[in-house]
Structure formats: structure tokens, C-alpha cells
Amino acid sequence: MRLWILSLALTAASLPALAATPPNAAEVARFAERQLQDNYPADGPGAALLVARGDQVLFRGARGEASVELGVPLTPDSVFRIGSVTKQFAAAGLLKLVEAGKVSLDDPLSKYLPDYPNGAHISVHQLLNHTSGVKSYTGIPGVMAGPIRMDLSTAQLIDTFKNQPVDFAPGAQWAYNNSGYVLVGAVIEAASGQPWHAYLQQALFEPLGLKHTRWGDDHALIPGQVQGYTLSQGRPAPANYASMSQPHAAGALVSTVDDLLRWNRALHEGKVVRADLYAKMIQPEGAALKEHYGYGIEHTRLRDGDLLAHGGGIFGAMSFLLYLPGSDVTVAIVQNSDSVAPGKRAPEVLARKLAAYAIGRPYPEAQAIAPPPAQLKSLEGVYRSDPKTARAIQVVDGRLVSQRFGGQRVAMTAIGPDEFVFEDGLSRLRFERDAQGAVTGTRFYADGEGEGSFSPRTDEPLPAATVAIALPAAARERVAGRYTREGMVLNVFQQGEQLLAQMAGQPSFVLAATSPTRFAIDSVGAVLEFAPESGPAKTLTLRQGGAVLEFQRAP
CATH class of the missing domain: 2.40.128.50 (Lipocalin)
Structure with missing residues (x-):
């Protein structure tokens, strides 16, 4: 779920890459340790982190506390909720049933849930790649404020959303959908005759030696599982409660960084599902193509190479798992807070930085400069990429800030006369000029890749600042x-x-x-x-x- 005051998901510009020898294990370990220490306190919720090249673990560490109340430190062996990283396990589990001839990707949902509304027109494939149009139950008004606490069976959970109006006709569009993966779990149960998590245990976790990956059952004692936290008024607080019966096959697993490495190695080296089904997992198609989404895996780019990844966010935890096929690099980050502290970086950003460093193509460390105030002032204006999207750039408290209309202000640091880096340390914005030196627009580089997107400068006035009044x-x-x-x-x-x-x-x-x-x-x-x-x-x-x-x- 995206909340209104979440930081903008901004990423970096890519400077021209130079061929480089990947750093050795000691160099990666030093870099990773510094990222861990810079991003997480020793005396609060923290994270476990692993970086590997093939089977060689380059860094494995943890920082922070598994229990803030008791002062128990995190270790690399700690067990965390992994949220939506669960989806790729569920997808692979269902594909094992396809291999066994018990399910077809073209099967209608009605084959497994005969009473599901419009189930004859929703395929298993559409559940897996978020194109079913089914209403995501986590977006139904009121669900997350209380009903999410209730223990429900699979059938009871499906009853909470099956009669909701659909978002679109099956296959017509793409929308990230937790209900779709609850239905993936239901198909697994119908085809295997077991609870979805019991089937995954038998078909995936045990054969692959994933000793710490399992359903995060609230009513079981799970050795090594950490406490989950959130931020409240700037301080750690216990996370909100949700029954782990409800994230279901969309997000209810727990795991460790070592198990996630073992999973990446097995999945991406052909040891989980046969090649044609693996290709379906990582190759988006149809309405999912624009969103780069396969089956529980996003297929995007990092430093001009392929990136296979997925993140997770759930009460009390955030996670990110990535894999670079060409270099065989894995980065796994799991944290026991569902919040990113001000000035810190989300697991996805950390993972991208670490992966880029591990392949010898790090994001450049920004060297700040201090342009004259008059030069900063000359860059102020409204830059519009299309009729619906504009960015206001202005000087606030001596710093140049960028703010998409209706979005959050993000301060930028100058690293050149016309080039600025965003607070996440990756995203960059460059001002472009004509032959006479006049600023004509900005070029924003997303995900550290590509040629960037250009937004021309307009004559629109900057948004007026609010003049506040005093209240009794x-x-x-x-x-x-x-x-x-x-x-x-x-x-x-x-x-x-x-x-x-x-x-x-x-x-x-x-x-x-x-x-x-x-x-x-x-x-x-x-x-x-x-x-x-x-x-x-x-x-x-x-x-x-x-x-x-x-x-x-x-x-």
C-alpha cells in the first residue's frame, strides 16, 4: 500500500559506465558494512543483509535489535517476515503443479473455484501476473483498520472480496493485486489437496533445504523470529497486528537471508521449475509488459543489465530480494520495521547500490559543491513532462528542492553546475541549456539507467506558499x-x-x-x-x- 507521505520513489541517473573488474569479497564487505551502519541504528529496529556472487557470500551481517524492548540484537540468522517476496514462492509452487499436469496456465479459475463470480473468464495466468481485474482485498475500505486482524480460512478470506466490483475485464489492464495471489493459493489447495503453505513446504522448502522458510503462523513459536516495529512520532513502536492467515500466498512467509540466497540460486539456475515455465516467471507479457511484471518477479534493469527482483512490505517488516543473471549476484535485505526513517534508504535502494557495487559498476559517490545562491535561483521554475505531470523546482532554505505537483518536496544536492543528486543518493536531475545558455528543461534519470526523460521549462508560476494563521x-x-x-x-x-x-x-x-x-x-x-x-x-x-x-x- 502506498501512503500519502511516503518518500517519492526516485532513482538515479546513470553516468557513462566504464568497464571494471568486480571488487573482491573484502571490498564488497567493507562497502556493505558501511551501508548497513549508515542506514540502521544499533539500538532500534534494524536489518539483516547478504550479498553473494554465485555461491560465494561476499557479505553477511546484521545491525539493530530483534527485540527493542529486551535489547536483543539481530543476527544474520534472524527470521523475518518477507511480505510480498512470498509471491514468487507461491508462483513457483503453482508452476510445479503445472509441471505435474494438475494445473494449466490457461485453466479458468472456475475449474478450481466453481462458484467464483466470472471465474470462467479469469485464467490462472492472469492471477499470476496481476491482470485478472479482481478487487484487491487490501484496498477495500475498512479492511486494514480491523478486519485484517481476524483469523480466516481460505474460503472465508475469498468471501471478503469475491463479490466486490472488478477493476477491469480480465486481461485488459494490470494492477498489483493481493487478492490474485490469495486465489493462487486457493488453486494450489484445490489442485494439491493441501493447505497452500503445506504444499510449498513439501514441494519447495524441504527439497531445497530452506530450513527457515515457512508460513508465519501467528499461533506457532517460530525459532529466531524477530519482533516487528513501526515509527510513531519519530520513535519505534510495536507494529500493527494482522492475522497471518490473511496475507496468505500473497505475503505470509517468513525467511532468512541465507534461505533467500539458496532460493535465488535454485530458482534462477533451473533447479525449481523447467525452463519454459521459468521463462514465464521472468518474462512479462500482455498488459503486464509495461509494468515489467512476470509471475511474482519484476524484470527491470540495473546498470544496463537485467535485474530480477521483488520487494515486500507488511506490518512490522520490509524486504527486497534481487538477482542479476549475468553476474550471478544476489542481494537480500530484510528489516524488522515497516518504516524508513527520515534521511535513510529503503531496502530497494540499498539493494541496488550494493548490487551495482558488487559488479564493479557502482553508482558514483556524489561530491557536493555549493553553487552561488543567484545560480540556484536562476533554475527555479515549473518543468512539465506532459499535461498531467509537472515538477516545481525552487530554492527552500538555501537548497534547491524538487516537488512533483501533489507530491513531496525532495531536497537536491549540487554535484555540478547543472547536475543535482536526490537524497536517496541515486536519483539525478540535470538542467539542459540552449546555445545561448538559457535553461530549456530538465532531464531526470530513473533507476540509474537509460537516456533519461526530458521535461521542458514552462512559463507557469511556481505554487504560492501557504500563509499560515495562528489558532487559539x-x-x-x-x-x-x-x-x-x-x-x-x-x-x-x-x-x-x-x-x-x-x-x-x-x-x-x-x-x-x-x-x-x-x-x-x-x-x-x-x-x-x-x-x-x-x-x-x-x-x-x-x-x-x-x-x-x-x-x-x-x-
Whole structure:
């Protein structure tokens, strides 16, 4: 789920690559250790990390605490929830049934679930690559705020979404879909006669020696499993609870970095499914082609080479597992927090940096320069790539910041007269000029690859800054409280005479009042409007980037 104050998913420009000899194990280990220490504290939730080239482990380490309350440190052997990395295991398990002749990718869902609405027109293939159009149950209003806590059987879970309106006709579009993988699990159960996780245990985990990969059953003691956390008002707090019966085959497995390496080696070297079925896993097609999505695996690029990867996010954990086919490099990162602390990097960004370094084509370390203020000022403007997408660039507190309309401000660091790097250390923006030296636009480089996308400079004015008014204490107290929507929890609270808003697991932002019921957050392009009735506000409406979300005050 994407929350409104998540950092923008920005990635780096690619400088011309030079042929290089991959660094040795000691060099990779030093680099990886530095990334781990820079990104995770020793006295809070942390992560386990592994980098390997083939079977050779180049780095294996951990930093942080498995239990913050007890001060128990994490180790590389710690067991974490892996969230949606589960999907590739479920996909491979179903393909084993295809190999055995018990399932066909062209089979209709109705063959396995006869009563499923429109099941005769939804294929197994469409479940696997997110083109079924089925409503994703994690996006149904109210589910994540309470019902996600209930233990449900597969049939009961399917009942919660099967009668929901579909998002599109099967095969017509692509939309990431947790319900689709619950149905993958249901097909596995129907074809194998076993619970989905028991089948995976028999068909995959035991034969491959994945001793610590299993269903993350809430009612079982799992040796080595860590506690899960989130960020609340800038401090670690226990993660929200969800019954692990509900992430199902879409996200309910736990594992270790060593098991994830063993899995990568087996899957990508042809030891799990036969070659034609493996090709289906990694080669997007149809409506999934534009989204680079196969079966539980995204097929994109890193430093001009193929990248096979998937991330996971679930209450109390985040993960990322990648594989580079040409160099046989694996990076696995699992962390026991569902939040990324301000100024730190998400597992995906860390994994990309580590993989690039391991193949001898690291993302360049930015050497900051300090352009004169007048030069920064001359770059201000609105740059538009299409009628619906524009980026405002302006100087804020002496730094050049970029903000997509309706998005979050991201500070940039100058590394050249016209070149800037984003806070994640990968993403780059370059200003382009004409023969007379006038700025004509920007070129943004995504994922460190390609030629970048150009956005011409326009004559549009920069968005006006909000002029805040002071509110009496009673007006601030009326809107302060806890508001919820579809599993999102938004806290509005006071610090001195300031009001702040914070989505669970995310940084807090100061609210600028324009009236007693309307507040702006310029840094994320958001407006919060509270119901005007007397007494504590019962509802809060968030407007950002064209989205309008209504939250209800929690008891």
C-alpha cells in the first residue's frame, strides 16, 4: 500500500559506465558494512543483509535489535517476515503443479473455484501476473483498520472480496493485486489437496533445504523470529497486528537471508521449475509488459543489465530480494520495521547500490559543491513532462528542492553546475541549456539507467506558499486526534502551539492553518480539511495529487 507521505520513489541517473573488474569479497564487505551502519541504528529496529556472487557470500551481517524492548540484537540468522517476496514462492509452487499436469496456465479459475463470480473468464495466468481485474482485498475500505486482524480460512478470506466490483475485464489492464495471489493459493489447495503453505513446504522448502522458510503462523513459536516495529512520532513502536492467515500466498512467509540466497540460486539456475515455465516467471507479457511484471518477479534493469527482483512490505517488516543473471549476484535485505526513517534508504535502494557495487559498476559517490545562491535561483521554475505531470523546482532554505505537483518536496544536492543528486543518493536531475545558455528543461534519470526523460521549462508560476494563521488552543484541540481509513492511521497532535500530522510509520509534518478547519502541508503538496461541526472533528479529508481520502476519528 502506498501512503500519502511516503518518500517519492526516485532513482538515479546513470553516468557513462566504464568497464571494471568486480571488487573482491573484502571490498564488497567493507562497502556493505558501511551501508548497513549508515542506514540502521544499533539500538532500534534494524536489518539483516547478504550479498553473494554465485555461491560465494561476499557479505553477511546484521545491525539493530530483534527485540527493542529486551535489547536483543539481530543476527544474520534472524527470521523475518518477507511480505510480498512470498509471491514468487507461491508462483513457483503453482508452476510445479503445472509441471505435474494438475494445473494449466490457461485453466479458468472456475475449474478450481466453481462458484467464483466470472471465474470462467479469469485464467490462472492472469492471477499470476496481476491482470485478472479482481478487487484487491487490501484496498477495500475498512479492511486494514480491523478486519485484517481476524483469523480466516481460505474460503472465508475469498468471501471478503469475491463479490466486490472488478477493476477491469480480465486481461485488459494490470494492477498489483493481493487478492490474485490469495486465489493462487486457493488453486494450489484445490489442485494439491493441501493447505497452500503445506504444499510449498513439501514441494519447495524441504527439497531445497530452506530450513527457515515457512508460513508465519501467528499461533506457532517460530525459532529466531524477530519482533516487528513501526515509527510513531519519530520513535519505534510495536507494529500493527494482522492475522497471518490473511496475507496468505500473497505475503505470509517468513525467511532468512541465507534461505533467500539458496532460493535465488535454485530458482534462477533451473533447479525449481523447467525452463519454459521459468521463462514465464521472468518474462512479462500482455498488459503486464509495461509494468515489467512476470509471475511474482519484476524484470527491470540495473546498470544496463537485467535485474530480477521483488520487494515486500507488511506490518512490522520490509524486504527486497534481487538477482542479476549475468553476474550471478544476489542481494537480500530484510528489516524488522515497516518504516524508513527520515534521511535513510529503503531496502530497494540499498539493494541496488550494493548490487551495482558488487559488479564493479557502482553508482558514483556524489561530491557536493555549493553553487552561488543567484545560480540556484536562476533554475527555479515549473518543468512539465506532459499535461498531467509537472515538477516545481525552487530554492527552500538555501537548497534547491524538487516537488512533483501533489507530491513531496525532495531536497537536491549540487554535484555540478547543472547536475543535482536526490537524497536517496541515486536519483539525478540535470538542467539542459540552449546555445545561448538559457535553461530549456530538465532531464531526470530513473533507476540509474537509460537516456533519461526530458521535461521542458514552462512559463507557469511556481505554487504560492501557504500563509499560515495562528489558532487559539481550543481550535487546535478540536482537530487533534487519531483518524483511520483502510488500515491507514493518521495522528494529528500538538507540540507546544504547533499542530503536526503523522501517518503511522512515517515522519511528522507541521500543519499550516489557513482557517480553523483547513490546513496545508506544502512540503508534500497536501491539504487536510476537518469537519466544521462543534466539538471534536469527526472526519478529516486529505487532498493530495488529485486524490481525496476521508478519514474517520477513531475512538
